[in-house]
Amino acid sequence: MPLHTDRTFEEQLGHLRASILEMGGLVEDQIAQAIRALIGRDEALARATIERDHTVNRLDVEIDDLCIKILALRQPAARDLRLITTALKVTTDLERIGDLAAHIAERALEIMAEPDLKPYIDIPRMADQARDMVHRALDAFVREDAELALAVCAADDAIDQLHAQLFRELLSFMAEEPRTIRQAMPLLFVSKALERIADHATNIAEMVIFLVRGRSIRHLDTLPRTL
Amino acid sequence: MPLHTDRTFEEQLGHLRASILEMGGLVEDQIAQAIRALIGRDEALARATIERDHTVNRLDVEIDDLCIKILALRQPAARDLRLITTALKVTTDLERIGDLAAHIAERALEIMAEPDLKPYIDIPRMADQARDMVHRALDAFVREDAELALAVCAADDAIDQLHAQLFRELLSFMAEEPRTIRQAMPLLFVSKALERIADHATNIAEMVIFLVRGRSIRHLDTLPRTL
Numbered sequence: 204m205p206l207h208t209d210r211t212f213e214e215q216l217g218h219l220r221a222s223i224l225e226m227g228g229l230v231e232d233q234i235a236q237a238i239r240a241l242i243g244r245d246e247a248l249a250r251a252t253i254e255r256d257h258t259v260n261r262l263d264v265e266i267d268d269l270c271i272k273i274l275a276l277r278q279p280a281a282r283d284l285r286l287i288t289t290a291l292k293v294t295t296d297l298e299r300i301g302d303l304a305a306h307i308a309e310r311a312l313e314i315m316a317e318p319d320l321k322p323y324i325d326i327p328r329m330a331d332q333a334r335d336m337v338h339r340a341l342d343a344f345v346r347e348d349a350e351l352a353l354a355v356c357a358a359d360d361a362i363d364q365l366h367a368q369l370f371r372e373l374l375s376f377m378a379e380e381p382r383t384i385r386q387a388m389p390l391l392f393v394s395k396a397l398e399r400i401a402d403h404a405t406n407i408a409e410m411v412i413f414l415v416r417g418r419s420i421r422h423l424d425t426l427p428r429t430l
Numbered sequence: 431m432p433l434h435t436d437r438t439f440e441e442q443l444g445h446l447r448a449s450i451l452e453m454g455g456l457v458e459d460q461i462a463q464a465i466r467a468l469i470g471r472d473e474a475l476a477r478a479t480i481e482r483d484h485t486v487n488r489l490d491v492e493i494d495d496l497c498i499k500i501l502a503l504r505q506p507a508a509r510d511l512r513l514i515t516t517a518l519k520v521t522t523d524l525e526r527i528g529d530l531a532a533h534i535a536e537r538a539l540e541i542m543a544e545p546d547l548k549p550y551i552d553i554p555r556m557a558d559q560a561r562d563m564v565h566r567a568l569d570a571f572v573r574e575d576a577e578l579a580l581a582v583c584a585a586d587d588a589i590d591q592l593h594a595q596l597f598r599e600l601l602s603f604m605a606e607e608p609r610t611i612r613q614a615m616p617l618l619f620v621s622k623a624l625e626r627i628a629d630h631a632t633n634i635a636e637m638v639i640f641l642v643r644g645r646s647i648r649h650l651d652t653l654p655r656t657l
Contacts, residue, residue: 267515270515271511271512271515274501274511274515275507275508275511278505280502281502284498284501284502288494288497288498288501288515291515291518292518292519295519295522374611374612374615377604377608377611378608378609378611379608381604381605381608382605384604384605385601388601
C-alpha cells in the first residue's frame with residue numbers, strides 16, 4: 204500500500220489545488236475583461252481577451268497531466284482518488300468557461316460595429332454574478348466545502364431569470380424594430396454565454412457536493428434544502 | 431504492483447467500453463427523436479425525449495463510479511490509466527449532448543405552437559452529421575483509433591458552415607418579417623444545439639487522439655494533416 208500521509212503527496216495535492224485556483228483566476232479575469240471590452244467598446248481589449256484563451260488552454264493540459272501523474276505515482280485511494288477525478292472534470296468546465304469568455308469578446312467586436320442599442324444594465328450584473336459563482340465554486344472545491352457549493356447551485360436560478368428577462372426584452376426590440384436585429388442578436392448570445400458560464404460553475408459545485416458527501420445531486424429536479 | 435494482464439481487469443475495461451457505447455447509443459437516439467419530434471410536430475415524442483434524459487444521466491453517474499472503482503481496485507498504469515481518465519471526461523461530454531437533445535425537444539415544443547416557417551432541409555442534415563460524429567467519436571474511443579478520431583475533428587467544419595448559413599438565413603427572415611421571430615428564434619437555437627453537439631463529439635475525438643498518440647491537438651488552431 205502506498206503511503207498517503209507523507210508530505211510530498213500533500214504537497215502535490217496542494218500544487219493541484221493552487222493550479223486549479225490559478226486557472227480559475229484566469230477565466231474570472233477573462234470574463235471581466237470581455238465585459239469591459241463590450242461596455243467600453245474597446246477593440247484592443249476584446250482581442251486581448253480572445254488571445255488570452257491560449258494561457259487558459261495551456262493550464263488545462265498541464266493540470267490534466269498533473270492529475271494523471273499523481274494517479275500513476277501515488278495510486279491514491281478513497282477521498283483523495285475522488286479529489287483527483289473531480290479535478291479532471293473541473294478543468295474541463297474551466298476550459299469551456301474560458302471558451303465562453305472568448306466567445307463574449309468576439310460578440311463584443313460585432314456589437315462595436317453597430318451603434319449602442321440600450322445602456323447596459325443587466326449584462327454587467329449577470330457577469331458579476333457568474334464570476335462570483337465560478338469563484339465560489341472553486342473555493343468550495345479547494346476547501347471541500349459542501350455548504351458553499353450548495354449556495355453556488357442555489358445562485359443559478361437568479362442568472363437564469365435575468366437571462367430569460369433580457370431575452371424577452373431583446374425579442375420585443377427586434378419585433379418592433381427589425382433594424383435592431385444586428386445589435387440585439389450578438390447581445391442575446393452574450394447573455395446566453397453568461398448563463399452557460401453560471402451552468403458550468405453549478406456543475407463544478409455539484410461535483411464538490413458529490414466529492415464531500417458522496418451524494419450526487421447532479422440530476423435531481425429540485426435542490427435539497429440541506430445536505 | 432498489481433497485475434494488469436489478468437482477465438478480470440480486461441473484463442472491467444470491456445464493461446467500461448460497453449457502458450460508454452450504451453450511453454452513446456442513448457444520446458444518438460435522443461438526438462434523432464428530438465429532430466423527428468420537431469419535423470413531425472409530435473408533442474408526445476418531444477416530451478418522451480426530454481424524459482429520456484434521466485436514463486442518460488443515470489448512466490453518467492454509473493460510469494463515473496465504475497471508473498473510480500477500477501482506479502481504486504486496479505491502480506492501472508500508463509495507457510490503461512489514461513483510458514480511464516479519458517472515459518471520465520467522455521461521460522461529461524455525452525451527458526451534455528443528452529442535455530442538448532432535451533433542449534432541442536423543448537424548442538420543438540415551442541415551434542409546434544406556431545405555424546411552420548419553412549420546410550426543414552438543413553436541420554435534418556445537420557442532425558444526421560452531428561449524430562454520425564458522436565457515433566464515430568465513440569467508435570474511435572473504444573477502438574483507440576486515432577485516424578478515425580482525426581476524421582471526426584475534420585467533419586466539424588461542415589456543421590459549423592451549415593449553422594452559419596442557416597443563421598444568416600433566419601436573420602434575414604426575421605429582418606424582413608418581424609412576425610416570424612417567434613418561430614425563427616427557437617429554430618436558431620436548434621441549429622446552435624446541433625453545432626454544440628458536434629463540438630462535444632470533436633472534444634471526444636481530440637481526447638482519443640491524445641490517448642492514442644500522447645499528443646494534444648486540442649488547442650491547435652489548425653488540424654494536422656497526419657498524426
